[in-house]
Amino acid sequence: MVADPAWFIPIAIVAGRLLLSQGVKSISKHAAQRMAQRGIDQEMVARTVKTGKKTKGKSPGTWKYTTGKVWVVINKAGNVVSVGRN
Template identity: 50%
Template sequence: MNKITKFITTLIVIALIVSFTTLGFAEANGYPSQEEIKNDPRTIELTKEEIAQNKDIVFDDTDEPVMIPRVLPAIPFVASAVFGILAKQGVKTFVKSISKHALQRAGQRGITKHMMANTLKNGTKYTDKKTGAKILYDKKTGTTLVIKGNKVVTTYKQKKPKKVWRKGH
């Protein structure tokens, strides 16, 4: 390798190392200190009675650091990948979009883009008798897509169709 290539490679490596290490420090500097929180006029202290009245409210009092997932920018690409798979197979579907929530749940529950595409293509159509929701269910993988209008709103896996579902839309 010549000197210029080595120099450029070294610069790129240094830039990557610096960007990954300083990103966390910049994020940590954005949080207020305990003293700033105490002196903030928008912060109020609740008495035990007030807390008891509002016991259904979830208070996040953990000292765990907050991790911001880096996968969120990839969510639109996953949705377009599902429709890309369907387009390659020549499938036209009434579903035109997939919600961010459905894509997040798919990621959490191990549902791949191929499983979603296969369910959209070959899934059995059901309607929930209680809610009226349209459902596509793939018996082979257990993938379930809940559809509202022409949008997938959530997705999950289950072994067999629910008893409150009736076939057809």
């Protein structure tokens, strides 16, 4: 069963400032779907980007931020391109 990311839109409006303060400009459709499927909210993404360990991502021009529970991949434009749980 695939979760419907429709819940994400109101949260994006409310919590958008939190992500912007961490340098995140947008969240891709793929990342939003993964967030919905994996029960990851925007606060978790923002916290991971703020406090997580930063390493180079698998794809050129990406960075991976990792905490004990969550990882977030951001491209050089500041867009979240994928998220997951450890």
